[in-house]
Amino acid sequence: MSSPAPSRARISVIGAGPGGLTCARILQRHGIAVTVYDHDTDPAARDQGGSLDLRAEDGQLALREAGLLDGFWKLARPEGQEMRRWNAAGILLNSQVPEEDDLYKPEIDRSQLRGLLLDSLEPGTVHWGRALESVGGPHDGPRLLRFTDGTTVETDLVIGADGAFSKVRPAVSPATPHYSGVTFLEAWFDDVENRHADLAAMVGRGSGAATDGERAVFSQRNSGGHMRVYLIRRAPVDWIAAAGLDVGDTDGLRAHLLAEYGHWSPDMLRMIVDNDGPYVDRPLFVLPAPHTWEHVPTVTLLGDAAHLMPPVGVGVNLAMLDACELALALAGATTVDEGVRAYERTMLPRSTEMALALDGAADFLLGMGDHVEGEDEFRALEAKLEQRSGRTG
Known part of the structure; x- marks a missing residue:
């Protein structure tokens, strides 16, 4: 034909x-x-x-x-381009605030x-x-x-x-x-300025990330007073069932996450277990x-x-x-x-x-934060992306 x-x-x-x-x-x-x-x-x-x-x-x-x-x-x-990074203790390591005329990636x-x-x-x-x-x-x-x-x-x-x-x-x-070995568990927060004011102030207008090298948290402001948090971990693709849970068992998942993130500070734990409604399981495939x-x-x-x-x-x-x-x-x-x-x-x-x-960048997602090596990897990855796009500075 x-x-x-x-x-x-x-x-x-x-x-x-x-x-x-x-x-x-x-x-x-x-x-x-x-x-x-x-x-x-x-x-x-x-x-x-x-x-x-x-x-x-x-x-x-x-x-x-x-x-x-x-x-x-x-x-x-455009204000959503703001990016903060903390360590597991909740200490702010750095904050990138966009210029008023920065419209590169709103x-x-x-x-x-x-x-x-x-x-x-x-x-x-x-x-x-x-x-x-x-x-x-x-x-x-x-x-x-x-x-x-x-x-x-x-x-x-x-x-x-x-x-x-x-x-x-x-x-x-x-x-x-194929499964990357890294999984996201998504948590939702609603009316954050009123119901989760401390988290809203902590995250700011954009996004924030923290890690201990083995597990990470990525928080992201959305419009309409909403926020999403992604809990990033290495785990089997069927880790929820293997723990004797299902994705609708919010209390059971919270208890499981508290055991994993228990050494994190109370401020950081609020991002993990103070969510409104159920979690969403999002294993990363590539x-x-x-x-x-x-x-x-x-x-x-x-x-x-x-x-x-x-x-x-x-x-x-x-x-x-x-x-x-x-x-x-x-x-x-x-x-x-x-x-x-x-x-x-x-x-x-x-x-x-x-x-x-x-x-291999799925593993990289766990290496950001207070680890110098992870931060260097993050900068190197950003440089690769900007080099590809032809953007300098």
Whole structure:
């Protein structure tokens, strides 16, 4: 089958996260029809996660191409770039406060970003409650999307923007995510200025981190008076069940965490056990570094589906940059195949470089704080990220 022109192709994006929605928005701005399928039943079906920092050279660039940068600035929190670090005793080691005109990586809630993108799309673009089971059909198309409800859709291009455990990925690659050995346990705090005033004052307007070298805490202010705290530890992927608990046993998990973090100061322990509501288990999975594939003219990947890395502030930014470059490549190509090739020529080397730079960074997340070696590692990793982005100073 000959590859169709993008303007006449049936293009299907799997996944209505920031990457998939950014791709759809930019395609529509260039007059290219697209349909997005997502397994959620509606936009509010589940919590979208915490705050994101959108960087000037990737996340913000993508929003500019999407025509949404002004809308972003109405929601963004430049003050959220503030970063504090403590030791396990709760002693402040350093604080980085952004300059008033520093707009390099302001924060925005993930739900707000998703809402901004959803509202920009043509009505009916996103089909909710469509969980993909597999991608069939010949490599040169047309492809057949098989959904778990038994329905099928024929399409000319499948864009996998469906995250870590992508159902699209097997159509181009046999790679599967593996557990990094590091797990996050997420805790929520509501109305922090009133109900958790001491923690609000301690964390400030942005984020904060502490470690004892074996376990860590990362706290993050969100909009609307909310805060999220991530408890970072090395543990088996099934550590909750192995402890005879389940994720809904909040009191049991608190007792378990107190035993692990018991030598931390009372101020730090409040971040760990004074949360409102249940914890959320978030084990960290990564793809092999690097992850590449042989070109297929009818399927490609972006974001975590293409390059799942440790969460050190690049994931959503890279997903949105991928989405932007893919959409622009298709808009400037004579055929879908040509556009996908052009995109992958840029994206795969970039993701390879970044994945290799961040290989093992899940363990690094436990080494920040009052340990000089860990702090040096953190600075080295920041330097790698800034070197990649071309940012100096």
